[in-house]
Structures are given as C-alpha cells and as structure tokens.
Amino acid sequence: MSEAKEHARIYREAAQANIECPFLHGSTIHLPDYGQAVITGDIHGHRRNFERIVTYCDLEHAAVRHVLLQELIHEEPADMTAFDMSHELLLEAARWKLEFPDQVHFLQSNHELAQLIGQEITKGGRLVTQGFIDGIIESYGADADCVVDAINEFLRTYALVAKTKNRIMVSHSLPSPAMMPMLDPDIINRLPEDRDLLDGGSVYVMVWGRRQTAEQIATLSGIFDVDYFICGHQPQENGYAIEHDRQVVIASDHNHGTYLPLDLKRAYDIDDLEAAIKPLVAIA
Numbered sequence: 309m310s311e312a313k314e315h316a317r318i319y320r321e322a323a324q325a326n327i328e329c330p331f332l333h334g335s336t337i338h339l340p341d342y343g344q345a346v347i348t349g350d351i352h353g354h355r356r357n358f359e360r361i362v363t364y365c366d367l368e369h370a371a372v373r374h375v376l377l378q379e380l381i382h383e384e385p386a387d388m389t390a391f392d393m394s395h396e397l398l399l400e401a402a403r404w405k406l407e408f409p410d411q412v413h414f415l416q417s418n419h420e421l422a423q424l425i426g427q428e429i430t431k432g433g434r435l436v437t438q439g440f441i442d443g444i445i446e447s448y449g450a451d452a453d454c455v456v457d458a459i460n461e462f463l464r465t466y467a468l469v470a471k472t473k474n475r476i477m478v479s480h481s482l483p484s485p486a487m488m489p490m491l492d493p494d495i496i497n498r499l500p501e502d503r504d505l506l507d508g509g510s511v512y513v514m515v516w517g518r519r520q521t522a523e524q525i526a527t528l529s530g531i532f533d534v535d536y537f538i539c540g541h542q543p544q545e546n547g548y549a550i551e552h553d554r555q556v557v558i559a560s561d562h563n564h565g566t567y568l569p570l571d572l573k574r575a576y577d578i579d580d581l582e583a584a585i586k587p588l589v590a591i592a
Contacts, residue, residue, distance in 0.1 A: 353383025
C-alpha cells in the first residue's frame with residue numbers, strides 16, 4: 309500500500325471513530341461527571357505545543373482523561389515560499405484518535421470548516437485553503453487527491469461542541485450578535501446538514517462569530533443551558549482572556565499558548581476557571 313493510501317486509511321478510520329464515539333449525541337460530546345477534560349485552543353500546526361499536550365495527557369495511563377482539540381491546521385510557514393505542512397500534525401492527531409478513540413475529541417473550527425467547504429480565507433497574508441492543499445501535493449505528489457478526500461471525510465465528522473455535567477460548554481466560538489437570527493439552537497442536538505456548513509448556516513455561525521456582548525452571552529447561556537463557555541478562535545497574545553465573566557478564550561498556537569485542565573466532577577466559577585489555565589511551555 310502506498311504512503312498516501314495508508315494515510316488516507318488512517319483519516320477514514322479516525323472519521324469512523326469520531327462517528328462511533330459513545331459520548332457523541334447529535335453534534336455534542338457529552339462528557340461524564342468524573343475524570344478530567346484537557347481543553348486546548350487553536351493550535352494551527354504548532355507541533356511543539358501539540359507534543360506538549362500529548363505528553364501532559366498521557367492517555368495510556370489516564371483512562372478517565374479526555375482531550376478536546378480544535379483548529380489543528382493552517383500553520384503560518386516561516387516565509388511566503390514555504391509550504392503549509394500542517395497536514396502532518398493533523399495526521400498525528402488522527403493516529404492519536406485511533407489509539408484512544410473514546411478520549412481524543414475534535415471540535416469544528418472556522419479554518420477546518422473553510423477547508424472542508426472550499427472557502428478561501430487568509431491568514432498572515434496567505435491564501436490558506438489552497439496553501440494547505442499545496443502542502444499535501446508537496447508530500448504525496450500525484451496521489452494527493454485521495455489524501456485530500458480522506459481529510460475532508462475526517463473533518464466532516466468533527467463535533468460542534470462539548471458539554472460537561474458541571475454546566476460548561478466548549479466550542480470553537482459562538483455566533484456574533486448579528487448572526488443570532490441565523491442560529492438554530494437545535495444544531496447541537498442533531499447532525500449537521502450540508503446547508504448548516506455554508507455561510508449563514510448554524511455550524512458556520514457557531515465557528516465564525518467574534519465580539520460577543522455580555523447580553524448575548526447571557527442569552528446563549530440560557531439557550532444552551534450552561535453557565536460558562538470556553539472557546540478559541542479569537543487570537544490571544546498572552547494565551548487567554550476572560551470575557552463578560554462567562555467566557556474563557558484560550559489560544560494554543562504560539563509560545564505563550566495555554567491549555568485548561570478541567571475537573572469534570574467539581575463546580576467552577578469564572579475565577580476558578582481562570583486559575584485552572586496553564587502555560588504549555590511548563591510541560592517538559
């Protein structure tokens with residue numbers, strides 16, 4: 309079997325593992341009331357931070373630990389002539405899923421959604437959707453198409469949100485205020501249809517929103533029946549931010565990146581959540 313076909317197999321088996329996850333109901337991962345959830349922000353191809361997350365999680369020796377990953381792809385290469393090779397990190401994450409299928413979880417993000425639906429976006433002055441495919445072509449040559457197809461199959465199976473028994477919701481983002489009329493709140497309870505993925509659809513508005521207001525966050529808290537939100541998406545130079553006393557935003561894609569280990573059996577307030585945030589550089 310060629311390397312391309314072998315890697316395509318890994319993505320497709322990881323996609324099936326996503327679908328068969330016992331914690332997944334609709335588009336929501338419902339985490340149990342015991343153990344720990346390790347929550348990451350955007351990773352964007354940052355290999356060293358991903359390695360740190362794997363090291364910390366030590367899933368082989370932590371059967372009741374879960375990890376939530378988001379926005380693994382679309383790194384910022386060293387210069388404008390370099391290839392985006394973040395598919396290599398995505399492959400490692402898919403392998404990790406196959407090794408620990410009930411503990412490794414993926415949340416849909418705007419960059420992965422854009423890659424899935426072929427929507428060109430820019431990051432650091434680069435056209436990243438085509439740039440990601442160019443990196444795959446650089447790796448696999450004439451066999452790249454089968455890998456691209458398998459990656460899209462994998463991305464299509466990502467969950468939209470995760471919820472905990474202690475009333476916390478984890479998602480890549482939340483709708484912007486102007487997007488609220490487009491949101492079908494039931495999207496978290498059902499599998500998305502193609503229309504949900506496109507501009508104006510419920511998945512789209514959940515992963516693309518920015519600049520939420522305190523009033524809107526309070527409304528979403530009632531809609532989704534949670535007290536706090538943990539998100540990525542919005543860049544954080546210092547690794548995290550606290551918004552409106554209900555929302556934590558974390559970033560894991562640079563040297564000041566952070567992660568949040570969450571005890572699934574205890575109650576939290578916003579100060580507790582902030583205190584739980586850890587720097588990735590502290591992991592050996």
